[in-house]
Amino acid sequence: MTSEITLFVNPTAGRGRGAHAAQPAASALRDAGFSVRTVLGEDADDALRRAREAVAGGTGALIAVGGDGMMSLALQAVAGTMTPLGVVAVGTGNDFARALGLPIRDPAAAGRLAAEALKGGGVREIDLGRVGERWFGSVLASGFDSRVNDRGNRMRWVGGRFKYDLAILAELAAFKPIPYRVRLDDGPVREIEATLIAVGNGSTYGGGMRICADAVMDDGLFDVTVVGDCSRTTLLKVFPRVYKGTHLSHPKVTVHRVSSIELVAAGVTAYADGEQLGALPLTAHCVPGAVRVLVPGSPTGI
Numbered sequence: 001m002t003s004e005i006t007l008f009v010n011p012t013a014g015r016g017r018g019a020h021a022a023q024p025a026a027s028a029l030r031d032a033g034f035s036v037r038t039v040l041g042e043d044a045d046d047a048l049r050r051a052r053e054a055v056a057g058g059t060g061a062l063i064a065v066g067g068d069g070m071m072s073l074a075l076q077a078v079a080g081t082m083t084p085l086g087v088v089a090v091g092t093g094n095d096f097a098r099a100l101g102l103p104i105r106d107p108a109a110a111g112r113l114a115a116e117a118l119k120g121g122g123v124r125e126i127d128l129g130r131v132g133e134r135w136f137g138s139v140l141a142s143g144f145d146s147r148v149n150d151r152g153n154r155m156r157w158v159g160g161r162f163k164y165d166l167a168i169l170a171e172l173a174a175f176k177p178i179p180y181r182v183r184l185d186d187g188p189v190r191e192i193e194a195t196l197i198a199v200g201n202g203s204t205y206g207g208g209m210r211i212c213a214d215a216v217m218d219d220g221l222f223d224v225t226v227v228g229d230c231s232r233t234t235l236l237k238v239f240p241r242v243y244k245g246t247h248l249s250h251p252k253v254t255v256h257r258v259s260s261i262e263l264v265a266a267g268v269t270a271y272a273d274g275e276q277l278g279a280l281p282l283t284a285h286c287v288p289g290a291v292r293v294l295v296p297g298s299p300t301g302i
Helices: 013-031 044-056 068-078 095-099 107-120 144-154 160-173 232-243
Strands: 004-009 035-039 062-066 085-089 123-131 134-136 139-143 178-184 189-194 196-200 222-227 253-258 260-264 269-272 275-279 282-294
Touching: 004 013, 004 044, 004 068, 013 035, 013 062, 013 085, 013 107, 035 044, 044 062, 044 068, 062 068, 062 107, 068 085, 068 095, 068 134, 068 275, 068 282, 085 095, 085 107, 107 282, 123 269, 134 282, 139 144, 144 160, 144 196, 144 269, 160 232, 178 196, 189 222, 196 260, 222 260
Parallel strands: 004 035, 004 062, 062 085, 085 282
Antiparallel strands: 123 134, 123 282, 139 196, 139 269, 178 189, 178 260, 196 222, 222 253, 260 282, 269 275
């Protein structure tokens, strides 16, 4: 393994925390004896190109510094390769790091953990979701939740979490169940009405909302959470339970474990790892052991 490590940095993550987080993470890696180079980009496409060049050039690890958007970008560079991914989670949501038990908003600790994992073999192989050429690590959202994302992204006059609270209220006012056509693995096409369908490789989205609470990242399967045709009143009662994962016991909620899913619905945009994926229809596949992640403790799932 080469001793050169690449820091893949989003300077704007977490309202500027990304830029500040790079230094303590780099110091921790250098203190452990690694040579560190930093990759930035003029935009997402340029950053991804540079990250892929680092991976192709044999870097010892790609350490992503930022939020879930940066983790998503890093996955596009390392998925399907032997290059391990390190995570310095300093964004707003940090769901990918949370699912793996990694430090959140503690870049020095994350840097030390990555260094210890590289020296001690603490590498865990986990699954990823794939839609076309795009990889995702946590949750693919479609339906009410993705429409909240759409509306929130259009509300440029307000920022932070308050923007999404307002978007939820606005979407509730216009809410109607969505007609879906769904195929689970090689089963028949089902026509259903649903509030949302979430495809979980990981368990959480939106900064800790346990939408796919029992998802395991190395079992070769998605956990698909289907929230049925709720009324507004029912949705208001069920939605807060998502933070603890207790919504899964509600009679309007069903969970399916599958290796692939096809989703078709008109006027619905899918998001994966919080990033816009594109309009339905789409087919998502769970790819076992698609990425190697630096984790604490003894290596598992290898």
